[in-house]
Amino acid sequence: MSTVSENLQPVVEDEITIEVTINGSPRSGRAEPRLLLADFLRQQLGLTGTHLGCEHGVCGACTVLIDGEPVRSCLMFAIQARGADITTVEGLDDDGELHPVQQAFHAKHGLQCGFCTPGMVLTCKALLDHNPTPSEPEIRDFLSGNICRCTGYVGIVESVKEAAAAGRGVSPAAPASTTTER
């Protein structure tokens, strides 16, 4: 670090230690200023569930939640995330039990190759945390920044509906007589 003048903040040039909270646990790693948050997660912390597709903010695959908000981790530097509360796809399950959103993607064929899926499920979680009963246009609008090249999105939209219904304790796909089973 170097100081420009006495009354200015130090300027960071070299690697520094970055401390963050990831999936509820404190983690730290080294990063020079130019290290993207996505690369910090993957390379420094070994959290390779965050996928990098386009690396310029178009595809949404690298989406993580920062303080609950869906954010493209390829458009943020790790140094900017100091002190942030980050959720990655590794943090969704509960002791090996899939998160309801993950379960819904499994049940409704919300993925094929799976590359876009971490970003999809995290964006979907952010949507349902914000709006537990989204309409189909709202689902499509919220997910419009996440590109999938396999599914044609039909299964993904169904998955989000399923996850929303599961959150309400009903299954939209099941006949009326079995809706109380869950």
Next chain:
Amino acid sequence: MKPASFKYACPTSVQEAVGLLQHFGDDAKVLAGGQSLVPMMNGRLAQPDVLIDINQIAELRVLEVNGGLRIGAGVRQRTALESPDVQRVVPVIAEALRHVGHVGIRARGTVGGSIAHADPAAELPTIMLALDATMTVTGAGGQRTVPAEEFFRGVFTTAVEYDELLTGVHVAVPGPASRSAFVEVSRRRGDFALVGAAVSLELIDGAARRVRIALSGVADRPVLAHRAQEFLEGRDPHDPVVREEAGRLAAADLDPASDIHAPGSYRKKVSAVLVKRALSNAVNGE
């Protein structure tokens, strides 16, 4: 697709940010939400020596209604979009913000960042031009204000000097007679617009007054459709024939560039349609 090395500063006040800008001069770039700058850095289209990250400056995150709507440059686009103040006082800003990227972009992208980036196709510069907004720019010598018409100077170019920071935007509170609308055409949801149109006017005894029509995507900056504005003054925008002529006049003087997304001739045609549509939305959606 990895950025080149840079030095990083993270000031916590505007004064400090301006001090850094003065010190580093043209070698420094301001990092706001990073949704335009970081893609350019990843592709090495931008290689600033120093990044001045303004995300920790709390005074830039103020959004208030106080003799007008004032949005601090650091307010996130999503915050502005969901702000009850914005939706109540100047809802057309929210209408425009809905078209800015996607939720993940708006969660980081800032109002000031989009205005200072000055992409000719971007929504916020266009709506601010239509609303006759005033930008507040802060430098070592203090603050100055710049009307939107003088603020946008060309592609990615504004009136902000290298040692100044855009700190906020101010929009007058529209009166009860005000009508406004924002519409655009884009290839896909969340893409930059091929063309966008923003309209703001007052409707007094069925006649349009103080008409402002701004278009994006048709020149090197957002532009006002002067002839269409003059034509509409005193005329009834409820009349489809009036709207048709306003659209024709708005497009007549344009000479948009062609690119891989659309030829200029298409953009010109769409401009006329969007001006008609924005006028219709503004006065029929009441």
